[in-house]
Amino acid sequence: MRRRILYVQFGDPAFYPPIEHSSGILADRGWNVVLLGTDAFGDQKLKLPSHPRIRAKNLSLVRAGGVYGGLYIFFFLWALFWTCSWRPEWIYVSDPLALPTSWLIRKLTGVRMIYHEHDAPNAQSVRSRFMRMVLACREILGREVELCIVPQHERLVDFLKATGRMLPTLCVWNCPRLEEVECDNNSKPGSELIIWYHGSINGSRVPPELVVAASRFHGAVRLRLAGYETAGSAGYVEKLINVAAKNGTPGIIEFLGSIPYRKDLLKAASKADVALSLMPKTSENINMRHMVGASNKPFDCMASGLPLLVSDLPEWTSTFVEPCYALACDPTDVDSIETQLRWYLDHPVERREMGRRCADKIRHGWNYDTVFKDVLTTLECC
Numbered sequence: 001m002r003r004r005i006l007y008v009q010f011g012d013p014a015f016y017p018p019i020e021h022s023s024g025i026l027a028d029r030g031w032n033v034v035l036l037g038t039d040a041f042g043d044q045k046l047k048l049p050s051h052p053r054i055r056a057k058n059l060s061l062v063r064a065g066g067v068y069g070g071l072y073i074f075f076f077l078w079a080l081f082w083t084c085s086w087r088p089e090w091i092y093v094s095d096p097l098a099l100p101t102s103w104l105i106r107k108l109t110g111v112r113m114i115y116h117e118h119d120a121p122n123a124q125s126v127r128s129r130f131m132r133m134v135l136a137c138r139e140i141l142g143r144e145v146e147l148c149i150v151p152q153h154e155r156l157v158d159f160l161k162a163t164g165r166m167l168p169t170l171c172v173w174n175c176p177r178l179e180e181v182e183c184d185n186n187s188k189p190g191s192e193l194i195i196w197y198h199g200s201i202n203g204s205r206v207p208p209e210l211v212v213a214a215s216r217f218h219g220a221v222r223l224r225l226a227g228y229e230t231a232g233s234a235g236y237v238e239k240l241i242n243v244a245a246k247n248g249t250p251g252i253i254e255f256l257g258s259i260p261y262r263k264d265l266l267k268a269a270s271k272a273d274v275a276l277s278l279m280p281k282t283s284e285n286i287n288m289r290h291m292v293g294a295s296n297k298p299f300d301c302m303a304s305g306l307p308l309l310v311s312d313l314p315e316w317t318s319t320f321v322e323p324c325y326a327l328a329c330d331p332t333d334v335d336s337i338e339t340q341l342r343w344y345l346d347h348p349v350e351r352r353e354m355g356r357r358c359a360d361k362i363r364h365g366w367n368y369d370t371v372f373k374d375v376l377t378t379l380e381c382c
Helices: 017-028 070-086 096-109 129-144 153-163 208-215 236-246 262-269 297-303 314-321 334-346 348-364 373-381
Strands: 004-008 032-038 054-059 090-093 112-116 147-150 169-171 193-201 221-229 253-255 274-277 308-311 326-329
Touching: 004 017, 004 070, 004 096, 017 032, 017 054, 017 373, 032 070, 054 070, 070 096, 090 096, 096 112, 096 129, 112 129, 112 373, 129 153, 147 153, 147 373, 153 169, 193 262, 193 297, 193 334, 208 221, 208 236, 208 334, 221 236, 221 262, 236 253, 262 297, 274 297, 297 308, 297 348, 308 314, 308 334, 314 326, 326 334, 334 348
Parallel strands: 004 032, 004 090, 032 054, 090 112, 112 147, 147 169, 193 221, 193 274, 221 253, 274 308, 308 326
Antiparallel strands: none
């Protein structure tokens, strides 16, 4: 008999690769999967691949006043209906905003749950009654559900401290699927250097200093961006284009927009030469301070056969630079960025070897099929 698992997220599941990966792994093993989510704000157009044993259902997200108005109550009733009528063996809760709904469902039905916290809520900035309720439910469910998953070790330690959890908790990195390894780098000696970036586009991920540094190569270094501007960074791509023009290289930025399916996204990435994975040097947000393992971008690009350019932070240096998967720079220093871009441009053979090493690392360890095994054991043995 096929087993059933219900994913509950007050957000778009297509925005979270670990949801796509875990649901795909389970469906491939014979589970029936239903993903309950909401449409995203904006027009990002990200899509999940079709699978005969996966049904994805999103509510239209329309603000009705307050935090989310009556929509959240409807979301709770909708998720409760699916739980009572479909009777899943597990509910997989995958974001903090779904926690109040999940707490009520667990209280009413006693269904087993996994809580996978992609990003920790910022307790220091909580002002609304709704967010206070989210934090209270996080503490209760974080302490009581059968399994919790956190994508980074320091975040896991903080989660255990905040919730007082004593039950099983796993650190599962946001790696790509094994089937997504796409090492097809066609760069040749003497060709231009194409820097790849995908994801949300803002000043901390694609700093203007990068454009200034790239402009110093008079067109030999270009930036290829795929993704979307967030609500707080509207118009940022145009700003980068203007920076390039002011520095004498108006054509070095290519903006592809959102690429709906991950398969197409990673294939496009494999046509570039180096991938960008920069983080701010300082942040008060625990999610930004501890992104190694939590950020899927460096692993995605490694799966596409691309070496990385990362920030010169200790955690990033030890994970990516020392094993020769990346070079590091100060993302606020144009000269530092230029130095590393020049090395990549001048060493195409070594660059391609780094890319092959990156793809091999994903193939032999840093893939979701491997890191998800302990979660799979919990789901299928209980």
